[in-house]
Amino acid sequence: MDLQYTDEQNRFRQEVRSWMEAHVPAAPLPSFDLTREGFEAHRAWERALNEGRWGMVTWPESYGGRGLDLIQWLIFEEEYYRAGAPLRVNQNGIFLLGPTLMEYGTEEQKARFLTAMASGDEIWAQAWSEPQAGSDLAAVKSTATLDGDEYVLKGHKIWSSRAVFADWAFGLFRTDPESQRHKGLSLIFFPLDAPGVRVQPIPQIDGETGFAEIFLEDVRVPTFNRLGDPGDGWRICMATAGFERGLMLRSPARFQVAARKLVELYRAHEDEVEPTVKATVMRSWMDAEAYALSIYNTASRLVAGGQIGAEASTNKIFWSEMDIAMHKAALSILGARAELLRSAPAAGDVGKWLDGYFFSLAGPIYAGSNEIQRNIIAERMLGLPRA
Amino acid sequence: MDFRFTDEQDMTASVVRDLLSDLCQSADLRRLMASEEARDENRWSKIVEMGLAGALVEETAGGFGLKAADFVLAVEACGYACLPEPLVENAGVSLPLLAEAAPDNELLAQALAGEITVATGHPSNLFVCDADTAGALVIGNDDGLFLVERQKAELARQPSVDPFRRLFAVDFSPADATRLADPAHAASMLDAALDRGALFAAAQLVGIAQRCVDLAVAYAKDRHQFGKPIGSYQAVKHQLATAQVKIEFAKPILYAAAASLPEADMYSRARISHAKLVAAEAADLSARTAIQVHGAMGYSWEVDVHFFLKRAIALETWWGAPAFHRERVACRVLGGELGPEHTFAKEARDA
Numbered sequence: 001m002d003l004q005y006t007d008e009q010n011r012f013r014q015e016v017r018s019w020m021e022a023h024v025p026a027a028p029l030p031s032f033d034l035t036r037e038g039f040e041a042h043r044a045w046e047r048a049l050n051e052g053r054w055g056m057v058t059w060p061e062s063y064g065g066r067g068l069d070l071i072q073w074l075i076f077e078e079e080y081y082r083a084g085a086p087l088r089v090n091q092n093g094i095f096l097l098g099p100t101l102m103e104y105g106t107e108e109q110k111a112r113f114l115t116a117m118a119s120g121d122e123i124w125a126q127a128w129s130e131p132q133a134g135s136d137l138a139a140v141k142s143t144a145t146l147d148g149d150e151y152v153l154k155g156h157k158i159w160s161s162r163a164v165f166a167d168w169a170f171g172l173f174r175t176d177p178e179s180q181r182h183k184g185l186s187l188i189f190f191p192l193d194a195p196g197v198r199v200q201p202i203p204q205i206d207g208e209t210g211f212a213e214i215f216l217e218d219v220r221v222p223t224f225n226r227l228g229d230p231g232d233g234w235r236i237c238m239a240t241a242g243f244e245r246g247l248m249l250r251s252p253a254r255f256q257v258a259a260r261k262l263v264e265l266y267r268a269h270e271d272e273v274e275p276t277v278k279a280t281v282m283r284s285w286m287d288a289e290a291y292a293l294s295i296y297n298t299a300s301r302l303v304a305g306g307q308i309g310a311e312a313s314t315n316k317i318f319w320s321e322m323d324i325a326m327h328k329a330a331l332s333i334l335g336a337r338a339e340l341l342r343s344a345p346a347a348g349d350v351g352k353w354l355d356g357y358f359f360s361l362a363g364p365i366y367a368g369s370n371e372i373q374r375n376i377i378a379e380r381m382l383g384l385p386r387a
Numbered sequence: 388m389d390f391r392f393t394d395e396q397d398m399t400a401s402v403v404r405d406l407l408s409d410l411c412q413s414a415d416l417r418r419l420m421a422s423e424e425a426r427d428e429n430r431w432s433k434i435v436e437m438g439l440a441g442a443l444v445e446e447t448a449g450g451f452g453l454k455a456a457d458f459v460l461a462v463e464a465c466g467y468a469c470l471p472e473p474l475v476e477n478a479g480v481s482l483p484l485l486a487e488a489a490p491d492n493e494l495l496a497q498a499l500a501g502e503i504t505v506a507t508g509h510p511s512n513l514f515v516c517d518a519d520t521a522g523a524l525v526i527g528n529d530d531g532l533f534l535v536e537r538q539k540a541e542l543a544r545q546p547s548v549d550p551f552r553r554l555f556a557v558d559f560s561p562a563d564a565t566r567l568a569d570p571a572h573a574a575s576m577l578d579a580a581l582d583r584g585a586l587f588a589a590a591q592l593v594g595i596a597q598r599c600v601d602l603a604v605a606y607a608k609d610r611h612q613f614g615k616p617i618g619s620y621q622a623v624k625h626q627l628a629t630a631q632v633k634i635e636f637a638k639p640i641l642y643a644a645a646a647s648l649p650e651a652d653m654y655s656r657a658r659i660s661h662a663k664l665v666a667a668e669a670a671d672l673s674a675r676t677a678i679q680v681h682g683a684m685g686y687s688w689e690v691d692v693h694f695f696l697k698r699a700i701a702l703e704t705w706w707g708a709p710a711f712h713r714e715r716v717a718c719r720v721l722g723g724e725l726g727p728e729h730t731f732a733k734e735a736r737d738a
Contacts, residue, residue, distance in 0.1 A: 001396065001456050002389045003646045003731050009388060013728070071388050078727035253727035260725040267721070282713060285720050286640075286661050292730045293390070293639035300390040314635045317628075371621070377631055378624035382604045385619040 020083035033210035039165040042089035046120025064118035070299035081253035093124030095248040125163035127171030144173035163212035185233035252292035259288035310381040313373040320363030327357035400460030407468035435501040448486040459645040466594025471551035481505040488567040518555040532573035539563040584706035592666035599673035603680040657719030660712035670699035
């Protein structure tokens with residue numbers, strides 16, 4: 001066990017730090033889930049990252065990356081959040097679909113999709129859930145019917161993150177009409193501006209439109225847009241979900257920066273808060289550290305050739321619950337100001353904690369609800385029998 | 388940067404784990420409890436033969452010079468087995484302390500040879516554990532650090548809820564003891580002993596937590612109600628999954644704390660305290676969950692869960708109660724560097 005960074009890793013950290021200090025926008029960008037303008041501002045940031053070859057450091061150089069390992073990715077993320085850089089509007093693409101494409105895509109598919117993903121030219125939405133297929137994802141009914149060298153997509157997707165402004169979506173479709181449940185599903189990409197696609201934004205609890213419904217009426221895409229073999233969609237989706245929950249969806253640095261800000265907020269109001277708040281603040285800091293150490297542990301294992309397992313599920317439960325607790329602690333420090341919207345003259349920077357609190361409440365639901373994660377832990381890690 | 392145990396570190400742990408899974412089973416524990424003897428002599432002699440007494444003692448003082456990170460998994464295994472004998476306190480705390488204070492002392496040589504054990508009386512702990520079977524006691528108090536042969540100390544048993552913990556109030560006359568250090572020198576040695584004690588208590592608590600979950604999982608697979616194993620019901624599954632999540636996120640803290648223990652600064656001490664806090668919480672939650680999953684059986688003497696519950700209660704306050712450790716964490720948070728670039732703080736401070 002060696003918990004020292006190498007000289008090379010330290011040099012890499014300095015390189016990221018210098019670039020971020022020179023390039024991170026001075027003022028925060030407007031939300032990418034509220035207006036086209038905010039979305040495009042984030043796309044411009046993705047392009048700037050790509051020009052510095054910082055879009056996705058773990059990807060091969062041929063797709064705009066640097067071919068770095070997961071420890072270096074963690075260092076990059078630490079410096080990224082330390083610098084207060086914008087959230088990644090293309091996270092569905094770069095963190096979820098990207099690694100999956102790398103593993104299951106043909107060379108032609110990788111060349112077609114990965115480069116445009118890394119550059120920010122194509123921003124991705126996910127299209128997994130349907131009105132009757134949420135936690136029970138294998139109940140999807142949307143179909144992809146083969147017609148020559150094209151698929152004809154038909155169906156109704158929902159809770160599709162980023163779909164309001166994104167360019168492309170990837171989703172699960174039933175390619176075998178006779179199939180049941182997990183069999184006969186395929187993972188297929190479609191442009192969100194294709195004829196027959198209608199996107200209906202869904203206003204969220206915070207008023208933004210971070211997700212949408214997608215109605216597909218005879219949408220034609222080439223079979224080239226299918227990832228993996230026909231009927232292999234479920235297995236590939238689960239691999240994608242593993243990446244999502246496991247490591248990349250929520251990098252530890254995000255929570256460590258939030259914990260630092262929470263401690264700063266606590267210090268600023270130390271004299272006026274009730275005594276129990278201190279313990280809550282310390283708990284948030286400890287949890288952020290625990291999450292970071294756990295991810296370093298997993299990353300070390302993966303770098304050495306290991307596979308991600310049920311820790312994808314334990315991680316997801318841990319960070320989502322930590323995120324809520326952290327924001328609740330902040331709201332308790334803010335006291336009567338906690339209810340103020342960003343626009344209230346007396347709000348100061350209070351509003352961002354409230355926004356963050358709302359978003360944290362989605363954490364135990366998206367990327368597979370925490371109830372599903374607990375089933376996975378119980379069955380795959382502890383070996384308890386299925387219901 | 389490689390946050391994995393080496394093969395050698397895994398090996399040390401598996402030797403201890405294998406021995407204990409052989410000689411420290413439920414029936415062994417219950418036999419010892421009925422006999423009211425201090426030790427299972429057969430098991431203890433096998434443990435002594437492993438030669439781990441001097442594991443953490445510097446090579447210059449006759450030990451192996453292993454680091455806490457080399458020993459922490461073995462200690463976890465001792466918690467998992469609810470080991471009654473004092474392997475952890477003797478090898479993990481007392482002998483490194485004695486070796487630092489008196490590297491040439493004859494009693495240390497006897498202890499390294501496995502002829503005697505040494506028990507520590509530390510200001511953090513109300514009592515001395517396993518004082519009666521020890522050959523010598525190292526006692527820290529306001530007047531310094533003392534070495535006392537057991538026969539020259541007066542022991543008063545303080546029965547613990549844990550049937551395998553042997554606690555004693557110890558009294559001795561300074562005239563019968565060797566003073567190893569004055570108060571100023573004793574302080575840093577006692578601080579180091581506290582760090583080791585708290586770290587290894589945390590390691591045992593993680594082992595206890597995992598054992599509780601494992602016992603409950605085994606029962607939940609076997610016990611049928613409404614025509615199915617109770618472990619197939621989500622109400623049971625989710626409680627056990629929640630306990631396992633607690634364990635999974637206590638482990639990396641524990642292992643990182645073991646690795647940074649030698650740094651002996653505000654950062655490494657906060658990490659040890661963090662480990663102790665979350666390990667105690669994991670053990671508490673896992674023990675109570677195990678009792679709940681066992682139903683009425685969980686409240687019985689017959690099921691082993693209570694051994695682990697009781698050990699968890701004892702270790703939660705042993706080597707520093709939660710309030711003490713929370714304060715050490717608070718000192719680091721309010722007085723140290725924060726943020727993602729400081730996870731492995733030593734690097735940042737040295738840079």
